Amino acid sequence: MFEIIGERINGMFLDIREAITNKDPKPVHAWAVKQAEAGAYWLDINTGPVASKEEQVEIMAWLVKTAQEAVDRPCAIDTTNWAAMEAGLQAHKGKALINSATAEQAKMDVLFPMAAKYGASIVALAMNEKGVPKSAEDRCALAMELLVNADMNGISPEDLYIDPLVLPVNVAQEHGPESLEALRQIKMLSNPAPKTTIGLSNISQKAPNRPLINRTYLAMAMVNGLDSAIMDADDDDLVETAATASIILNQSIYCDSYVKVFRQR
Amino acid sequence: MAVTIIKERWTSKVAEEAFGLAGIKAGGESTLPFLQFEGEVPNRAVTALEVFDMEPEDYPAMLKEAFAGVMNDPVAWAKKAVEYGADMVALRLMSAHPDWKGASADEVAATAKAVADAISVPLIVIGTGIEEKDGEILPVVAEKLEGKKALIGCVTANNYKSITAAANGYGHNLIASSPLDINLCKQLNILINEMGLPLDRIAFDPLVGALGYGIEYAYSIMERARIGALTGDKTLATPIVCFVGQEAWKAKEAKDPDVAEWGPQGDRAILWETTTATTFAIAGGNIFIMRHPESVKRFNAFIAEAMKSNAY
Numbered sequence: 001m002f003e004i005i006g007e008r009i010n011g012m013f014l015d016i017r018e019a020i021t022n023k024d025p026k027p028v029h030a031w032a033v034k035q036a037e038a039g040a041y042w043l044d045i046n047t048g049p050v051a052s053k054e055e056q057v058e059i060m061a062w063l064v065k066t067a068q069e070a071v072d073r074p075c076a077i078d079t080t081n082w083a084a085m086e087a088g089l090q091a092h093k094g095k096a097l098i099n100s101a102t103a104e105q106a107k108m109d110v111l112f113p114m115a116a117k118y119g120a121s122i123v124a125l126a127m128n129e130k131g132v133p134k135s136a137e138d139r140c141a142l143a144m145e146l147l148v149n150a151d152m153n154g155i156s157p158e159d160l161y162i163d164p165l166v167l168p169v170n171v172a173q174e175h176g177p178e179s180l181e182a183l184r185q186i187k188m189l190s191n192p193a194p195k196t197t198i199g200l201s202n203i204s205q206k207a208p209n210r211p212l213i214n215r216t217y218l219a220m221a222m223v224n225g226l227d228s229a230i231m232d233a234d235d236d237d238l239v240e241t242a243a244t245a246s247i248i249l250n251q252s253i254y255c256d257s258y259v260k261v262f263r264q265r
Numbered sequence: 266m267a268v269t270i271i272k273e274r275w276t277s278k279v280a281e282e283a284f285g286l287a288g289i290k291a292g293g294e295s296t297l298p299f300l301q302f303e304g305e306v307p308n309r310a311v312t313a314l315e316v317f318d319m320e321p322e323d324y325p326a327m328l329k330e331a332f333a334g335v336m337n338d339p340v341a342w343a344k345k346a347v348e349y350g351a352d353m354v355a356l357r358l359m360s361a362h363p364d365w366k367g368a369s370a371d372e373v374a375a376t377a378k379a380v381a382d383a384i385s386v387p388l389i390v391i392g393t394g395i396e397e398k399d400g401e402i403l404p405v406v407a408e409k410l411e412g413k414k415a416l417i418g419c420v421t422a423n424n425y426k427s428i429t430a431a432a433n434g435y436g437h438n439l440i441a442s443s444p445l446d447i448n449l450c451k452q453l454n455i456l457i458n459e460m461g462l463p464l465d466r467i468a469f470d471p472l473v474g475a476l477g478y479g480i481e482y483a484y485s486i487m488e489r490a491r492i493g494a495l496t497g498d499k500t501l502a503t504p505i506v507c508f509v510g511q512e513a514w515k516a517k518e519a520k521d522p523d524v525a526e527w528g529p530q531g532d533r534a535i536l537w538e539t540t541t542a543t544t545f546a547i548a549g550g551n552i553f554i555m556r557h558p559e560s561v562k563r564f565n566a567f568i569a570e571a572m573k574s575n576a577y
Binding site for chain 1: 274
């Protein structure tokens, strides 16, 4: 079943930043509940850029604990600060999602063992020191590196969420079809196949009518094997597009209330 | 290098449902039927023998023989069913059917109560099959059976409201019935659940056909529902009820006594019912409503073998 990773508990947003500053759990609770009710499976947790690296450690643990007080949902611990990552994993109940590794060996050598240690799933981006590859083939070559490194750490492909990386359509139009093709090929890399994910909102950065671009790309990506997306769970049309695409793709069994059922899990 | 066996990793399981005061359980499996090497199969298939609340006229002679002397007394018939080893008794309230006797709701409810009080196993109560009539009588039966944790059915999209409200209020479970249509089946489970009855108190009846009479359609539906349940579809993760007896004994292969080339009826009739039941057990059925005690015995022998763990 398609997994929505709700992007809203992020210090980049003003209300969450203030909640962090004032140690006020209410906005975190509210967004945890709202996203879960809208159909988010994972709650992405990101401290945002404001705090210092040292402060982020404690803030991450607090955000994870606070979100899970409100709803019984697993979190995606979204940070590039490894100490904050570990603090988030320690504070987490259930199976967490590490967000994210890349195909840089130094990162893989830290984060895959961490995923194994905490029994967590992990998002891994198909990019390395050289940046984001342009072609689907090069993205897949990096995906294979990720898969092999995950396997060497005893992480099942089903716990690995490979992100082929989506770039804004208004500045990097040629990447759109390459990411879609990469999704299709990533699903053929192993059996069981790795999972796939994307940071959906990136496709529409700085473009007008972002929701339209987001939901169009989401449906196209799902056809090509997208299993999850970090996205705006508060966008009803977007969630309903995911629900409808999963029905049309025969991923869940049709019934008249399928949108409601999709949101309920 | 050691060979790693690929196993399916399911993310969810079938709801475990309990009936009666003895706490007989059905469902709860976290893998496809009998694949113990991939998951848990905590409960064996549950059997029920059918009892009519008045003597059915066109009953096959073989069934009449098995229940000779008790068929005009539902309490005695039910006791006989328990004696034969049925895990549950399925009481069919046919006397309320306008073409049978047109009995009132109070009359059939009194019979249901008398049967429930006389047996130690959980009771299944089946209506007439006429949606409107069942919508009238089953709520009254549910009230009368308060505290018995019975399994009541069959409710359809057209009569579920009154019966669901009563089942919920008086602590019973429901059989939701949809005509060989997985989408309607899922929708009906949702509608019943939305009225407040938890999903682990619903079992669904996909309206199965017997061997030779469309068994493969019901098989595919059950298999699809089970795969859905194991991959996280909670609305289809309810135990499955199979009305094996009523279907198998409709087949001419089971009920025709004089077809020489088919061999003796005593063998083939039992085989027809048993084979229909075992097929549905392999497809994912949980509760088997049957008619002949010998079929139950043979079916249980199969289940006993299939329940031996093949985990490694």
